[in-house]
Amino acid sequence: MPELPEVEIVRQSLNKKIKQKVVKKVLIRNRNLRSKIPINFAKYLTGKKIIEVKRFSKYIIICLSNHSYCLLHLGMSGTIHLVDNYKKSIVTNTSFYNSPQLPKKHNHVExxxxxxxxxxxxxxRFGFFEIAEDIEILEERFSKLGPEPLQNEFNLNYVFPFFKGKKKNIKNFLLDQFFVSGIGNIYASEILFLSNINPEKKVSLLNKKDCEKIILNSKKVLIDAIGQGGSSIRDFKNTDGKSGSFQKNFKVYERNGLKCKRSYCKGVIQKKKISNRSSFFCNICQKL
DNA sequence: AAGAGGCCCTGATAGC
DNA sequence: TGCTATCAGGGCCTCT
Structure with missing residues (x-):
């Protein structure tokens, strides 16, 4: 589900709504997410003010008033819903994500x-919550992750040497959060299409020009997607109940069997499993 | 020791 | 109607 752009849209919605607000109560209906919600989680959050909601990669970082942090990862199917006037049990149609109605099942944390x-x-339940009690613990948590594509550190001086002597293909590297963090399965295919590079190309065979294209297109795809409110597959909606629209810009994802969108190209979009995940690419302009 | 593969879980959809 | 198989936007662990 959510890659960096969708998580960013959720972050913006959440920040607008809960910034400077105080947590009154936390209700945990099911601790068994990807990792177990800590036993003191509810107690820890209660009474704290939300300073700001930030994000790194696909992680939402809720900054708390005692200089600690609540991390949230949405996994594959995590969504956040807003319920106004909860005492009257009115569900507004302003869900952050997914359907305007609060789902009946799987509401794990309130x-x-x-x-x-x-x-x-x-x-x-692939998502999870974590507490980082101070900035050092937070930084340690992210220390093994690569830079975001949008950061300046994600540049040719980082990427080109990184690929030297490596045997993996480029698609797997784009999904490898230790190399670059925030890209997921959809945008990886889109980035490689824009770069005219076959997903199975071994990274050691990429020249500087290829790397440059991948870097620029990574930034471009993510920025464009954020600008359009993310991609609304499976009913993604933002805080105003509006859908994102970037899925209309997909050039290859879920377009297998259809004609390549490049007007001059006679290619057909292929779907192929690479390391057990679907990859989409044009058989002509992304020839291996 | 880099890299491939399996696994965590539920729900939607397709095919019989 | 109901079974089974496959697939889904992620990340971590294990095995080689």
């Missing part, structure tokens, strides 16, 4: 504020 609550829903 965080209550003065006049509303946010509800974390996650059918597959």
């Amino acid at each position: 965080i209550f504020f003065e006049n509303f609550k946010i509800v974390y829903n996650d059918p597959r």
Whole structure:
């Protein structure tokens, strides 16, 4: 589900709604997410003010008033819903994500504020919450992850030497969060199409020009997607109940069997499993 | 020791 | 209607 752009849209929605608000109560209905929600989680959050909601890669970082942090990862199917006037049990149609109605099942965590609550829903339970008690612990948590594509550190001086002597293909590297963090399965295919590079190309065979294209297109695809409110596959909606629209710009994802979108290209989009994940590419302009 | 593969989980959809 | 198989936007662990 959510890659960096979708997580960023959720972050923006969340920040607008809970910044400077105080947590009144936390209700945990199911601790068994990808990692178990810590036993003191509810107690820890209660009474704290939300300073700001930040993001790194696909992680939402809720900054708390005592200089600690609550991390949230949405996994594959995590969504956040806003319920206004919870005392009257009115569900507004302003969900951060997914359907305008609060789902009936899998509402694992509820965080209550003065006049509303946010509800974390996650059918597959691949998402998780964590507490980082100070900035050092937070930085340590992210220290092994690569830079985001949008950061200046993601440049030719980083990428080109990184690939030297490596045997993996480029698609797998784009999904490898230790190399670059925030790109997922959809945008990886899109980035490689824009770069005219076959997903199975071994990175050691990429020249500087190829690397440059991958760097620039990574930034471009993510920025464009954020600008369009993310990609609304499976009913993604933002805080105003509006859908993102970047899926209309998909050049290859889920377009297998269709004609290549480059007007001069006679190619057909292929779908192929690479390391057990679907990859989409044009058989002509992304020839291996 | 880099890299491939399996696994965590539920739900939607396709095919019989 | 109901079974089974496959697939889904992620990340971590294990095995080689």
